[in-house]
Amino acid sequence: MSKSKGSGSGYAVGHGKPPKHTQFKPGQSGNPKGKPKGKLPTMTLISKQLEAKLTVTIGGQPKQMTRREALITALIRDALQGNERARRQVFDLLLLMEASASAEPQTATSTEEDSALIEAYLKRHAAAPATKKSTKRID
Numbered sequence: 001m002s003k004s005k006g007s008g009s010g011y012a013v014g015h016g017k018p019p020k021h022t023q024f025k026p027g028q029s030g031n032p033k034g035k036p037k038g039k040l041p042t043m044t045l046i047s048k049q050l051e052a053k054l055t056v057t058i059g060g061q062p063k064q065m066t067r068r069e070a071l072i073t074a075l076i077r078d079a080l081q082g083n084e085r086a087r088r089q090v091f092d093l094l095l096l097m098e099a100s101a102s103a104e105p106q107t108a109t110s111t112e113e114d115s116a117l118i119e120a121y122l123k124r125h126a127a128a129p130a131t132k133k134s135t136k137r138i139d
Contacts, residue, residue, distance in 0.1 A: 013019050024030055050068040057063070065073070078086035
């Protein structure tokens with residue numbers, strides 16, 4: 001094996017042993033800038049911003065609420081004050097909420113055909129006797 005240039009310590013340079021002058025110094029990282037941070041998805045950013053708290057004055061009283069609550073409160077207030085666009089938006093939201101509430105949840109129900117298939121399966125497999133495997137011990 002060859003020795004590193006200029007070192008009289010007898011350090012062998014080879015596979016898995018780079019020259020001393022190219023090795024990382026103690027406390028030095030191999031990736032000083034690190035991995036770049038990824039971008040957050042837009043929905044995450046929006047949700048994060050909407051959940052931030054703020055203080056709103058309602059009826060002369062300060063009240064703490066999320067930005068989401070403040071937006072909905074302002075939308076309903078505008079609708080009640082006669083803003084036609086706000087009224088339409090509130091009405092559309094109501095229709096959407098009613099439609100999702102009235103949608104029947106998908107539940108698994110067994111029909112007569114399903115029951116017949118299950119019974120036929122059980123009869124078929126119950127008719128065949130279960131065979132026991134013998135275990136022999138070999139010493």
